[in-house]
Amino acid sequence: MKTNKYIPFEPIDIPDRTWPSKTIKEAPVWCSVDLRDGNQALIDPMNLEQKLEMFKTLVDIGIKEIEVGFPSASETEYEILRTLIDGNYIPDDVTIQVLVQSREHLIKKTFEAVKGAKNVIIHFYNSTSTLQRKVVFKKDMPGIIDIAVNGARLIKKLSDELMETSDINIRYEYSPESFTGTEMDNAVEICQRVLEELGATPENKVILNLPSTVEGSTPNGYADQIEYFCRHLKDRDSAVISLHPHNDRGTAVAAAELGLLAGAERIEGTLFGNGERTGNVDIVTLALNMYTQNVDCKLDFHDINHIKEVYEDATNMKVGPRQPYAGELVFTAFSGSHQDAINKGKAFMRENNPDKWEVPYLPIDPADVGRWIPRIWAAITSPSSGSTVSPARAVPRILCRNTDLRCLRPCTPNSERSFKRPVMKRVRNSEPMRYLSCSVKNIAMSADLISFSTINSAKKNLRASLAPGCILRVP
Helix, strand or coil: CCCCCCCCCCCCCCCCCCHHHCCCCCCCEEEECHHHHHHHCCCCCCCHHHHHHHHHHHHHHCCCEEEEECCCCCHHHHHHHHHHHHCCCCCCCCEEEEEEECCHHHHHHHHHHCCCCCEEEEEEEEECCHHHHHHHHCCCHHHHHHHHHHHHHHHHHHHHHHHHHCCCEEEEEEEEECHHHCCHHHHHHHHHHHHHHHCCCCCCCEEEEEEECCCCCCHHHHHHHHHHHHHHCCCHHHEEEEEEEECCCCCHHHHHHHHHHCCCCEEEEEHHHCCCCCCECEHHHHHHHHHCCCCCCCCCCCCHHHHHHHHHHHHCCCCCCCCCCCCCCCCCCCCHHHHHHHHHHHHHHHHHCCCCCCCCCCCCCHHHHCCCCCCCCCCCECCCCCCECCCCCCCCEEEEEECCEEECCCCCEEECCEECCCCEEECCCCCCCEEEEEECCCEEECCCCEEECCHHHHHHHHHHHCCCCCCCCCC
16 A cells, blocks of 8 residues: 555644543533434434434433534424424423534524524534645635634624523534644634634633544544643633544544543534444443443433434434444353353352442443343353363353243254244233243354354244244344
């Protein structure tokens, strides 16, 4: 591959940086951008019904600031905002956020769209990076600053007029888009000018959102930029520092965590990391990472499967099987030694009832997010050698997930690759999930997955012999 083609990230020299010695002790303010940044990145954007369901889910999770769209961009975006307001879908303790470019006609249309709302954040932005100044806007930095300042002046004027004639509460957010590609002194200057134009005070803070619009460095580079910005912003006490990390290098969660150590107080992200290109930072992973460190993340993921279902229905995208905390396989171990350690950890918890979670290989109790530890086969030890037998050679237990059928007679092996059909009795859907189990040779199985060592000849017979309601998933 060709070398010397790209312009590498230039690190900031902060020899006395403080963030490496810090730990996250409290949750940030969370802002979901699922209905805006996430939605615009979908092949098939959400319809109105899906947006409403997603909004309700975000509220149920406990997110208090939700960016609902770009109402000046299209009638569809305008419609969802008006539906939320006119239909009284917005709880009093939830603030809706609307995005707008720092352009006069778009700002005016945005203010028309938010009339009747109770709590609103007007989020305006313009790009400030050296690259976009060069190839998109063909302006120098003073010209870019003028765009931001003029937008701030108009937003302040329209806000004052609207708040005088209604009960609306308006807050401000400014984003120097492509912050990470901007010279830090220029980023500080433009944000300081915006704070002054909006009349920011310690009592009425302005949100300064510092996006990693295109992730271009290791997470520590982003943290250095955030710490530098916070140190040099004159009116730091009049600002809420917000992060909006993207995942181009696959490190958005780490970048967000280090950015919080560096002084940020707020996170913009999406469920499961949906968003442009490689996506936004995943709020679920970020929040539950904090939870595993005994930090109250202030969000409720006790039924993560339901959240996943809403997400998948709304986006027509699938949560990957290895997605942290929510993926189908994240609590499943295929290694015999891992299975053995997990089983011993479970036994230790039962026998000792410790006040802390102490199960090897599982950083979180699956029950905390409405999941379970799959009933996996125990590692089988050879009497002669004491070595652990490979699960593919062991005789595991098959668990067929079944929500509305009860097994009255255990499955019995009919051959190595087929079963006798068990006697089943239908029960109410509201009853707890039940499992059908049986022992079969040459099959490795966890609660949601069956994989076959000799799959080609086995698939047809197995499908035919499984009882109604049982799930057969073939890799």
